[in-house]
Amino acid sequence: MDNSDKVHDVIIIGGGPAGLMAAFYCGTGGMKPLILEALDFLGGQSAALYPEKPVYDVPGIVECTGQELANKLIEQVMQIEPLIEYNQSVDEMKQVDGVWNLYCKSGKVFKAKAIIVGTGKGAFSPIKLGAPGEDAYLGKGVYYTVKRLADFKGQDVLLVGGGDSAMDWTCTLKDLAKRVTLIHRRDGFKAHIGAVNQVKAIAQAGEVDFLIPYEIKNIEGQGKVEKVTVFNNQTNEERSFPVQSIIICAGFKPTADALKKWGLELNEKGFIKTHEICKTNLPGIFAIGDATEYVGKRHLIVMEFGEAASSAGAVSTYVYGKGKGGAEWWAGPKKKKTEDKETVTA
Numbered sequence: 042m043d044n045s046d047k048v049h050d051v052i053i054i055g056g057g058p059a060g061l062m063a064a065f066y067c068g069t070g071g072m073k074p075l076i077l078e079a080l081d082f083l084g085g086q087s088a089a090l091y092p093e094k095p096v097y098d099v100p101g102i103v104e105c106t107g108q109e110l111a112n113k114l115i116e117q118v119m120q121i122e123p124l125i126e127y128n129q130s131v132d133e134m135k136q137v138d139g140v141w142n143l144y145c146k147s148g149k150v151f152k153a154k155a156i157i158v159g160t161g162k163g164a165f166s167p168i169k170l171g172a173p174g175e176d177a178y179l180g181k182g183v184y185y186t187v188k189r190l191a192d193f194k195g196q197d198v199l200l201v202g203g204g205d206s207a208m209d210w211t212c213t214l215k216d217l218a219k220r221v222t223l224i225h226r227r228d229g230f231k232a233h234i235g236a237v238n239q240v241k242a243i244a245q246a247g248e249v250d251f252l253i254p255y256e257i258k259n260i261e262g263q264g265k266v267e268k269v270t271v272f273n274n275q276t277n278e279e280r281s282f283p284v285q286s287i288i289i290c291a292g293f294k295p296t297a298d299a300l301k302k303w304g305l306e307l308n309e310k311g312f313i314k315t316h317e318i319c320k321t322n323l324p325g326i327f328a329i330g331d332a333t334e335y336v337g338k339r340h341l342i343v344m345e346f347g348e349a350a351s352s353a354g355a356v357s358t359y360v361y362g363k364g365k366g367g368a369e370w371w372a373g374p375k376k377k378k379t380e381d382k383e384t385v386t387a
């Protein structure tokens with residue numbers, strides 16, 4: 042059955058740390074949450090904005106990167122088997138006969154009795170270069186994320202960017218692709234110095250091409266990317282070479298425009314005003330994480346985990362009535378993995 046065909050008990054908008062843990066606590070309370078995520082991956086800011094940055098202040102984890110934190114949260118929430126819809130950016134919401142209808146930019150409509158808004162700083166979209174041909178070849182050789190490494194096997198690949206993603210994908214794809222070229226528009230990098238040095242070393246060894254300060258001048262091809270022209274933005278010298286894929290790693294930007302249309306009470310800074318147990322001004326709509334603000338709020342992951350648990354309990358009470366659903370703690374998954382064996386507990 043399509044997730045848009047039924048009325049869900051609870052939909053969580055946003056698959057960042059707050060939304061993921063809200064889904065987890067909904068699941069441990071016996072609910073089957075549906076997560077709607079604007080991107081094609083989960084993890085929110087930690088995965089999209091700072092995958093390589095160290096995180097030191099999440100309880101129980103002395104140190105990890107943003108991506109490692111996202112991976113752990115995803116692994117944890119997958120235990121309760123949530124429903125997940127990717128590439129669903131919620132644009133509008135309306136309550137019809139007690140049921141919230143969420144209208145996504147994709148044209149899909151999802152319905153639920155209760156909603157947890159975990160939209161953080163807003164829906165992320167990739168930062169575009171504005172290069173000629175970039176939009177025309179989107180999905181036909183121009184990409185902003187790498188979904189399947191195998192898609193680039195044997196190809197001439199152009200990577201664009203100076204951040205950790207560009208460095209990482211250059212190193213990862215060099216052994217799989219026919220040829221990898223990395224261009225960056227300036228002699229300064231957002232990436233970790235170690236990652237930059239690694240790419241410089243493999244470029245020196247002739248394993249990849251690394252061009253600085255170069256930008257895309259034009260993308261060409263018959264229906265799909267076949268050739269690119271890049272130029273030196275200091276000397277205007279141009280180079281053309283065949284490529285089948287261009288991966289643009291310029292980062293992601295959040296847009297919180299949708300939130301303003303939803304009828305939620307916002308404070309002067311544009312954050313959702315929440316009251317006890319993450320309630321908003323609208324019935325059945327709860328809000329958590331970076332999207333919210335209240336006295337004492339800090340925009341830290343540790344606070345979002347608490348709000349996630351609180352909102353799940355509140356949703357349980359809202360949907361099933363006081364006292365039903367929602368456990369104080371969870372006894373763990375029914376299927377536990379011990380080393381390579383799967384055991385079923387009662």
Ligand SMILES: Cc1cc2nc3c(=O)[nH]c(=O)nc-3n(C[C@H](O)[C@H](O)[C@H](O)COP(=O)(O)OP(=O)(O)OC[C@H]3O[C@@H](n4cnc5c(N)ncnc54)[C@H](O)[C@@H]3O)c2cc1C
Nearest residue numbers: 055057058059079085086131160161163164165330331342
């Ligand atoms: C550079 C940087 C470093 C940081 N370092 C730390 C740190 O070390 N420790 C710490 O505690 N905190 C840190 N933070 C803050 C922390 O990342 C945030 O508090 C946290 O990510 C907020 O989680 P969230 O789930 O509320 O929102 P987000 O992480 O922003 O996730 C929201 C998700 O909702 C999705 N979304 C938004 N709108 C829609 C929509 N309309 N429809 C569908 N999906 C939507 C987005 O695509 C996104 O995936 C850092 C933040 C930044 C920017």
